[in-house]
Amino acid sequence: MRACSRGFTLMEIVVVILLLGVLGIYTTQFIGSGTRMYADVAAREQLMNDVRFGVERLNREVRDAIPGTLQVTSAPACIRFWPIKAASRYLQLPGSAAGSTMVAFIPALAEQQVAPGDLALVFPQGLDPATAPYACSHGNCVLQVASVTSAAPLQSIQLQAQSGLTGTQFATPSPGQRVYYADRRVSFCQQGSQLIRQEQLLASSATESNIMAEALQSASFSMESGAFNSNGEVLVRLLFSRRDEAVQFSHLLEVDNVP
Template sequence: MKVKGFTLVELIIVIVLLAVISTFTFRFVGIGAEMYATGASRLQLLEQSRFAVERITRELRNSVPNSARVTNGNQCLEFVPVKAAGTYYDAPFSSSSSASLDFVSLSTGWDEIVDDETSTASLVYPLYDRLFIYATQAIYIYQDESSFPRRWAKVEDDTTRESALTDLELEPDSYFAQKSPLRRMYVGKPPVRFCVEGTQLIRYSNYGWENPPDGDDGVVISEHLMNSSSGAISFRVINAELMRNNVVHIFLEYQSPNAEPLFFNQKIHIPNAP
């Protein structure tokens, strides 16, 4: 009687063939998983970088005209957010004028104009609002309190919005250096700064008008930046002229975990309407 079965050699051959097939199968699955992980990381970086550029763009477009400036070797962009905009009447333009004005504003989203130091934190970082009239250069926006005459002033006390027309009492002896041709006035909040530091884009706020931001108080907006290592200029500001808007160039260079480059080159126009 003949016994049916496999020889030892046949079994070894089958095992070797199965091992080879399994190796190629797992390798194929591994390549697919690797491609998925690479695509996911690339998509995450793309979404993160788009969010960063969109965040800067939206905030810039709601800034006081001519307030954008670069600092720290073109690696930081600073500007003043608008709290309210409108028209002024009876504003003081000489030391003999009354330190008050009428402010007409249809802007929504604000309910008061903040005075000066009201808390311990504010004593270190003055977080008051500034009123701007015809501030045509960044130097006028960031002038300190010792410079006079100025193109900005602040209210004497916190002032609550009354209606479309609000009476504002300014600090004693306050007056503006020059009139606006169209009587425009902007109320600006303390400045904001976006900085490229190492591989991160960091947003700073609440550091006041006269102090540089504290490196520990920033919020990370995006990562994996290569501007610092490549020497690329992150921000550039072209100042407004009579027939030209204020233009801000943003250049952010990212690199994925797989060393794939990703560039964002954005140009933002800010209306020249001081």
């Protein structure tokens, strides 16, 4: 008896090929969709990581700015302020026409050292931080430190007028007896697609610039003049975009210790 071997017919082979083709198409689409989703999430996370440092740096520094020194512009989009070098409370302000000595507590932090050439600010309301010499709407609120003598827990600080101004007295005392010290001006600005931080010493024109974030599409800094505490609040809107992925940051920042 002869054995009979039977193979696949042409129709069966065609059907199998069609089924494998259909299965392959759906499998490819499923894998491709998952890959695209992963790539989109990875791109968004990478964008967030790239801009998080700059945004957090901006938030932290603005909150610690000296009250009354905030200034915003729209062309270019910038926010400028004086960071607090040191802060303390005073016991005595210059009280006579010839007096120039302020007695204050030594700043709490060891790294906050007051030095000759620093600017001392008392009740800095209505200050124009862009134009030197600096003065407030109510009169003199900024004096320059000439010398510092420390005898814990107090400091005796000799003050002198800024170049271009006269007088060594503050026009208005602080309600909380606060005194701030500054030696530099900081700005965060949009330059093209970058968020740039620039630092300028108040006593000179020396500047230093650093890139805080890239892929910046638009920036907006605004202050509402009619709002309560308007000189201590700034609305920040930043839009970052890369490879069709966009992230928008919107914050209302409040400066601490505003009178």
